[in-house]
Amino acid sequence: xxxxxxxxxxxxxxxxxxxxxxxxxxxxxxxxxxxxxxxxxxxxxxxxxxxxxxxxxxxxxxxxxxxxxxxxxxxxxxxxxxxxxxxxxxxxxxxxxxxxxxxxxxxxxxxxxxxxxxxxxxxxxxxxxxxxxxxxxxxxxxxxxxxxxxxxxxxxxxxxxxxxxxxxxxxxxxxxxxxxxxxxxxxxxxxxxxxxxxxxxxxxxxxxxxxxxxxxxxxxxxxxxxxxxxxxxxxxxxxxxxxxxxxxxxxxxxxxxxxxxxxxxxxxxxxxxxxxxxxxxxxxxxxxxxxxxxxxxxxxxxxxxxxxxxxxxxxxxxxxxxxxxxxxxxxxxxxxxxxxxxxxxxxxxxxxxxxxxxxxxxxxxxxxxxxxxxxxxxxxxxxxxxxxxxxxxxxxxxxxxxxxxxxxxxxxxxxxxxxxxxxxxxxxxxxxxxxxxxxxxxxxxxxxxxxxxxxxxxxxxxxxxxxxxxxxxxxxxxxxxxxxxxxxxxxxxxxxxxxxxxxxxxxxxxxxxxxxxxxxxxxxxxxxxxxxxxxxxxxxxxxxxxxxxxxxxxxxxxxxxxxxxxxxxxxx
Ligand SMILES: Nc1ncnc2c1ncn2[C@@H]1O[C@H](COP(=O)(O)OP(=O)(O)OP(=O)(O)O)[C@@H](O)[C@H]1O
Ligand SMILES: [Mg+2]
Numbered sequence: 001x002x003x004x005x006x007x008x009x010x011x012x013x014x015x016x017x018x019x020x021x022x023x024x025x026x027x028x029x030x031x032x033x034x035x036x037x038x039x040x041x042x043x044x045x046x047x048x049x050x051x052x053x054x055x056x057x058x059x060x061x062x063x064x065x066x067x068x069x070x071x072x073x074x075x076x077x078x079x080x081x082x083x084x085x086x087x088x089x090x091x092x093x094x095x096x097x098x099x100x101x102x103x104x105x106x107x108x109x110x111x112x113x114x115x116x117x118x119x120x121x122x123x124x125x126x127x128x129x130x131x132x133x134x135x136x137x138x139x140x141x142x143x144x145x146x147x148x149x150x151x152x153x154x155x156x157x158x159x160x161x162x163x164x165x166x167x168x169x170x171x172x173x174x175x176x177x178x179x180x181x182x183x184x185x186x187x188x189x190x191x192x193x194x195x196x197x198x199x200x201x202x203x204x205x206x207x208x209x210x211x212x213x214x215x216x217x218x219x220x221x222x223x224x225x226x227x228x229x230x231x232x233x234x235x236x237x238x239x240x241x242x243x244x245x246x247x248x249x250x251x252x253x254x255x256x257x258x259x260x261x262x263x264x265x266x267x268x269x270x271x272x273x274x275x276x277x278x279x280x281x282x283x284x285x286x287x288x289x290x291x292x293x294x295x296x297x298x299x300x301x302x303x304x305x306x307x308x309x310x311x312x313x314x315x316x317x318x319x320x321x322x323x324x325x326x327x328x329x330x331x332x333x334x335x336x337x338x339x340x341x342x343x344x345x346x347x348x349x350x351x352x353x354x355x356x357x358x359x360x361x362x363x364x365x366x367x368x369x370x371x372x373x374x375x376x377x378x379x380x381x382x383x384x385x386x387x388x389x390x391x392x393x394x395x396x397x398x399x400x401x402x403x404x405x406x407x408x409x410x411x412x413x414x415x416x417x418x419x420x421x422x423x424x425x426x427x428x429x430x431x432x433x434x435x436x437x438x439x440x441x442x443x444x445x446x447x448x449x450x451x452x453x454x455x456x457x458x459x460x461x462x463x464x465x466x467x468x469x470x471x472x473x474x475x476x477x478x479x480x481x482x483x484x485x486x487x488x489x490x491x492x493x494x495x496x497x498x499x500x501x502x503x504x505x506x507x508x509x510x511x512x513x514x515x516x517x518x519x520x521x522x523x524x525x526x527x528x529x530x531x532x533x534x535x536x537x538x539x540x541x542x543x544x545x546x547x548x549x550x551x552x553x554x555x556x557x558x559x560x561x562x563x564x565x566x567x568x569x570x571x572x
Contacts, residue, residue, distance in 0.1 A: 110320065163262060414494075
């Protein structure tokens with residue numbers, strides 16, 4: 001509990017809306033006092049004093065005061081609801097922004113450890129629930145439920161202390177029962193969430209990997225897996241509903257005992273002349289209100305426990321280690337030289353994926369990384385882009401440790417062309433402009449002219465405004481690759497990385513891509529990962545990699561003359 005309060009306070013600090021919460025608190029306390037004490041006092045004054053004394057003036061004056069306070073009370077309730085929903089949306093927006101920004105700066109390991117279903121659930125569901133928890137649940141539970149319950153309990157004590165204490169004991173029992181059942185429901189809710197994430201991932205896999213699943217003929221297997229998950233989802237939900245029903249009945253029984261206590265003990269007092277008859281009615285009325293406020297508190301306590309899980313997840317996530325200097329650090333004007341000096345790296349603790357790796361690359365030089373699958377080629381690029389950092393050794397840019405520079409500037413200077421093209425939602429122009437919003441349409445057209453795709457694009461019905469996310473098949477794989485090249489050409493990069501861009505392409509597509517490579521690499525530092533000889537032959541330096549190490553290095557003719565593993569690889 002202490003830990004929970006600490007976390008909530010911490011998040012309140014992060015949310016930065018203390019002032020609004022204080023105003024909300026004052027409004028709720030104000031309207032509670034109006035509803036509980038002032039308005040009933042006025043009614044009682046009119047019924048008990050003015051009517052028996054036939055005081056018409058008094059009735060008019062108190063009638064007017066009653067209307068004024070009623071209007072104030074309505075206004076405060078309205079204001080409270082309004083403020084709460086505005087706050088809720090604001091906090092959700094802020095949290096989403098914070099989480100999203102964190103996702104940009106967080107160590108890439110997070111994405112290795114969590115699949116897409118978990119991340120989407122996190123950005124959508126968890127952020128919504130955590131936002132709700134602050135504005136809605138905590139305000140309703142603490143400000144409304146607890147405060148109003150306390151005010152009622154105090155008034156009740158003034159009527160009869162002993163009976164009030166007896167009723168409070170019942171509520172304590174009710175609370176303990178609630179805690180017990182809450183634990184059970186939280187476990188079930190957690191399980192439902194987990195299954196939900198798995199269902200989400202399965203459906204995602206079914207949609208994204210539709211063709212692969214079909215080709216591999218594993219539709220039935222996938223359907224069976226999904227059915228099992230859906231069954232588990234249903235049974236756990238049923239269990240949850242049963243648990244909630246048992247709890248609701250048990251709780252209602254315990255709380256209803258308070259009426260019996262009042263009637264019995266207060267009745268005895270009335271019979272013995274120690275209490276006025278009207279006071280029994282007052283006790284029953286107040287205990288009814290206590291009941292209402294307590295149920296209100298408990299209802300929000302369940303919601304609170306649900307959203308607290310999301311909230312803790314977000315808090316833990318926001319505290320995860322960042323890669324340093326995403327925007328801070330020294331300015332990087334231009335990359336003139338890249339140096340790997342005895343670099344070691346592992347993705348996991350089990351295995352070293354890169355071992356004692358060293359090379360230097362200067363302006364206008366081309367480096368090829370060659371090696372069988374899994375030898376660590378892409379890992380070298382991951383390290384250079386600082387998606388990961390070396391465990392040992394140094395990577396230097398212009399002679400300085402690259403950790404000194406801001407990551408965003410480093411990445412802006414590196415153009416990374418991959419085999420797969422990631423198409424964002426929108427037109428051909430949008431897909432280029434998202435890497436450089438300042439670029440003109442004319443410049444984009446010039447780029448596509450160089451990439452020999454302009455003629456094809458202008459023949460499309462909407463030309464450059466064709467939405468390629470809706471019609472992805474309008475462009476072939478090789479043509480889609482041109483989007484990758486165009487993006488790199490739209491930004492002024494110093495280093496160009498080409499990762500397997502020519503593998504798995506048709507003959508025509510290869511011609512197109514080879515032309516694009518020529519265009520994009522002019523005057524740059526280039527790193528090429530390729531299987532095809534045509535792309536690596538002209539490189540200044542070739543590093544042959546095996547199990548994360550360099551086993552041979554030199555230019556093409558040197559390595560061929562050596563008649564070593566490179567020679568074998570080329571001739572295999
Ligand atoms: N995110 C990751 N988490 C854990 N291990 C990884 C991760 N990415 C790659 N590896 C492992 O690191 C090693 C090198 O992988 P890498 O992707 O660099 O190879 P590659 O030479 O690019 O292979 P390919 O030619 O198939 O693209 C492999 O053993 C791979 O299983
Ligand atoms: Mg690779």
